[in-house]
Amino acid sequence: MxxxxxxxxxxxxxxxxxxxxxxxxxxxxxxxxxxxxxxxxxxxxxxxxxxxxxxxxxxxxxxxxxxxxxxxxxxxxxxxxxxxxxxxxxxxxxxxxxxxxxxxxxxxxxxxxxxxxxSKDHGIRRITLPREMVELDRDTLQRVLREISTVKQVFMTSSEDPLWWGRWTRPLPGTIVSPFGCKNIINDMERSPHSGVDLKAAVGTPIKATNRGLVALVAEHFFSGKSIVIDHGGGIFSMYFHLSHISVRVGELVEKGDPIGLSGSSGRITGPHLHFGIRLNGRRINPLTLIEISKTLE
Ligand SMILES: [Zn+2]
Structure with missing residues (x-):
């Protein structure tokens, strides 16, 4: 500082x-x-x-x-x-x-x-989950650690030139079911804060790319389920979790608003929704704020 x-x-x-x-x-x-x-x-x-x-x-x-x-x-x-x-x-x-x-x-x-x-207080969210979803056995824990390292690796190599342009858009219209940044208390234990925003979406709702970018990750992970990460260049990434279907491949260039998959309830989740997140130069920021402040760039 x-x-x-x-x-x-x-x-x-x-x-x-x-x-x-x-x-x-x-x-x-x-x-x-x-x-x-x-x-x-x-x-x-x-x-x-x-x-x-x-x-x-x-x-x-x-x-x-x-x-x-x-x-x-x-x-x-x-x-x-x-x-x-x-x-x-x-x-x-x-x-x-x-x-x-x-x-x-x-x-x-x-x-x-x-x-x-x-300093900003993003609130608290309390969730109750079955024990086996929280207390991971050795194999699952190893799987989760591998997946964390894969995602970290993706965030380390952003396209140097920005691929995004103009305003950022919502991947789907759904209302917020869980806000960005809230402290997660799962079965009375404090876990990592919520790194994205959960948007209400019935299974099968089309998901659209928030801006132009290269598909950097397509995976099925323990926590995030069927997942897509898009690299928008210049250190900006967007994430779409818990999908039921993915219609893009790694390395594919997607335009703003292009359909990339369908929402679902895959991974560790209490009900169907889209988890939508943005990383900005390694920092977790509220994706809806980015959409809001970028409106003037239209
Ligand atoms: Zn979420």
Whole structure:
């Protein structure tokens, strides 16, 4: 965590002033053309497990962000003429003030923008499951460990260039049956928090890709059942669990809204639904927040 005394505003923050100030300091009276860059961060303060949209106007060359030690590529949106990218905080990111580094011209000094991550309580969910689904025998435990390592491996190799574009969309319209981020108390024992959102879906409901990307994993796992992971490039992955049918193969390029399978009740589950999750540069973020804040990119 980096402490900063920089200016912090809530809502949309404009850093035009900083660019003008730098220009005045560096070129008194010179005949330089002022290259202004308008950076918007929506919101500039967000909670653990949440995400923010960063847009940048009038950049010369391809801008780049560095957030919590990771390089984040930006995507140019021709329709509204902005570069866009997302920054997020994991459920376990320490609350506090951080700096977002933005480089937008070749050889120019980087900009450091203060961002506040606040603590967020996502609530508690209590579940009762049959003992054999919770207390795993040796073979099942080994299977689960192998599956965890497989998924970790998938998250480590994202396509460097972003494949996603514009707004992010819902994989199906269903209402929320279990929210993102809640603490899981299973048979009175605290387990990992809920890493996605559960959406109501009768078995056989078509599931659509939330954005463009490459199918990175197709598997049948103990906990998540029939599962798909899509790599959207630039470190963004989407996950679709508990399916009854999968209609894509690993390595296949899917467009936003393409059907990828049918919802179901496979894996460790108490009733049919779709578990939908997003990983953003290794961080678990609320997928519905990503969909909400990306609406302006349409
Ligand atoms: Zn779930």
């Amino acid at each position: 980096i402490e900063t005394n920089g200016p912090l505003t809530t809502g949309n923050a404009h850093y035009l002033l900083l660019a003008i100030l730098l220009f005045l300091l560096l070129s008194p009276g010179g005949a330089y053309s002022l290259s202004t860059v308008d950076i918007t961060i929506t919101p500039s303060t967000f909670g653990q497990g949440e995400v923010s949209l960063v847009t940048l106007k009038q950049a010369t060359g391809e801008p780049q962000m560095i957030w919590l030690g990771k390089r984040i590529p930006m995507v140019y949106n021709r329709k509204i003429e902005v570069w866009a990218g997302f920054i997020g905080a994991d459920l376990t990111t320490d609350p506090g003030r951080y700096k977002l580094q933005v480089n937008y011209t070749n050889n120019a000094e980087p900009n450091f923008i203060p961002i506040t991550v606040r």
